Amino acid sequence: MNRPAVALASAAALFFVLPLAGLLGRVSWGTLGADLSSGAARDGLWLSLVCSVGATVLSVIGGLPLAWVLARMRFPGRSLLRGLALLPLVLPPVVGGVALLSAFARRGFVGARLYEWFGVQLTFTTAGAMLAETFVAMPFFVLAAEAGFRSIDTRYEDAAVSLGARPFTVVRRVTFPMVAPSLAAGAVLAWARALGEFGATITFAGNIAGRTQTLPLAVYLQLESHPDVAIALSLVLVVVSLGVIVAMRDRWAV
Amino acid sequence: MSLHADLTVRAGTFEVQIAFDAPTGSVVALLGPNGSGKTTVLRCLAGLVEPAEGCAIVDGTRLAGPGRTVGMMFQDYLLFPHLSAAENVAFGLRCRGMRRRDADRAAVGWLARMGVADRARALPRDLSGGQAQRVALARALAIEPRLLLLDEPLAALDATTRWAMRSELRHHLDTFDGVTVLVTHDPLDALTLADPWWCWRRVGSRSRERWPRSAPGLALAMSPICWA
Numbered sequence: 507m508n509r510p511a512v513a514l515a516s517a518a519a520l521f522f523v524l525p526l527a528g529l530l531g532r533v534s535w536g537t538l539g540a541d542l543s544s545g546a547a548r549d550g551l552w553l554s555l556v557c558s559v560g561a562t563v564l565s566v567i568g569g570l571p572l573a574w575v576l577a578r579m580r581f582p583g584r585s586l587l588r589g590l591a592l593l594p595l596v597l598p599p600v601v602g603g604v605a606l607l608s609a610f611a612r613r614g615f616v617g618a619r620l621y622e623w624f625g626v627q628l629t630f631t632t633a634g635a636m637l638a639e640t641f642v643a644m645p646f647f648v649l650a651a652e653a654g655f656r657s658i659d660t661r662y663e664d665a666a667v668s669l670g671a672r673p674f675t676v677v678r679r680v681t682f683p684m685v686a687p688s689l690a691a692g693a694v695l696a697w698a699r700a701l702g703e704f705g706a707t708i709t710f711a712g713n714i715a716g717r718t719q720t721l722p723l724a725v726y727l728q729l730e731s732h733p734d735v736a737i738a739l740s741l742v743l744v745v746v747s748l749g750v751i752v753a754m755r756d757r758w759a760v
Numbered sequence: 761m762s763l764h765a766d767l768t769v770r771a772g773t774f775e776v777q778i779a780f781d782a783p784t785g786s787v788v789a790l791l792g793p794n795g796s797g798k799t800t801v802l803r804c805l806a807g808l809v810e811p812a813e814g815c816a817i818v819d820g821t822r823l824a825g826p827g828r829t830v831g832m833m834f835q836d837y838l839l840f841p842h843l844s845a846a847e848n849v850a851f852g853l854r855c856r857g858m859r860r861r862d863a864d865r866a867a868v869g870w871l872a873r874m875g876v877a878d879r880a881r882a883l884p885r886d887l888s889g890g891q892a893q894r895v896a897l898a899r900a901l902a903i904e905p906r907l908l909l910l911d912e913p914l915a916a917l918d919a920t921t922r923w924a925m926r927s928e929l930r931h932h933l934d935t936f937d938g939v940t941v942l943v944t945h946d947p948l949d950a951l952t953l954a955d956p957w958w959c960w961r962r963v964g965s966r967s968r969e970r971w972p973r974s975a976p977g978l979a980l981a982m983s984p985i986c987w988a
Contacts, residue, residue, distance in 0.1 A: 659838070661834060662838055662840060664803070664808050664834075664838075665838040665840070666855075667807075667808060668807070668808065668832040669851050669852035669899070669903060670852055670855040670856055671851070671855045672855070675855060679840075679851070683842045684841070684842060
């Protein structure tokens, strides 16, 4: 039974390896430095860094209380809330972008108020790109954080209370340190997802160089005009993704 | 120092009643099978659950919520896994506003009294069962409680360690001047650690537990009521 399994597994492994090998084969190593420091590439790299870090911060700020409520409180509609919070995991990102447009665009029911009251416009801005990335990235953080909150034995918190700790002290000195590894893993996953975000970003924030054109968008656009730049940028994304996998291997390895 | 307890605790459909008085320096054992509500009573005395009726009074002061008068050693000890032995013991002192350095010195002192000063910087996962038990006892005693609660203090230990730790624990309880309430399913623990003790037994319907009376010494350990 093992031999056919090995043969099929090899074919499957090749399916993952060959495209990466092909990509490496097409990198023009001689001009790699110049390709990565070209205007579009530099803008894309910087913008992607800003947007993905911003989206990660927003995901943590919003995802932490959400994960806490989902893990620790019992109320009617909790499953529904979890479903909604995790929906972007399976929702096609383009649809997410369309949904964001209908709410936060200048004519959307939230966007119109934002523009009217604060003069804020999210579409076609860097903030909009960040928002689109947050929309798809936050579920990754919520998922990891909720699992973290569920996995700790709440009797440790009882022990802290019995020693005289106030609620804030319990969270700061017991709960938080115990879930910190889960939170870190969730943040890294959310960041990696935000970095690679394409569909929701291009739909909601558009494709404006230097403002909303993040790395994946730049790759797509440059593929026609400057394939070497597109491949150099792809290489960056591959290296970052591999780095995330290596950093997280202890959590996935059995 | 004395403890007067007259409590009814509800957990779901489960109801436990208990009433007893314990004088200074006494060790009370709540003996009964698993699932008979012993731990629920202990959690109530620790202030982690509110009683449905009644109250516990220590030295004429009514216990309400977790306070400085009660120290609890939990089943499987529940040492904070991310803190060293000394930091675990210092936790309660830090919560009372003691400075880090003073709390650490006091914690190491308590660990020395328990004979595990050399493990002060070790994390709980690197401690043996016996060492973890000593650190947990130090953590409960460090806040200088007047009421000490022990939940199955010896159940997590293997058979050989248990013998040694039982007499060691007995020694520490002898020097403790407050009231100790200990919960165990093992009549031998109750017999060796406690002075008088009470036996848990089922009264009435299955969801109702009552603490009916006190009974002296060996006769009770031998009686089938303990195993009901």
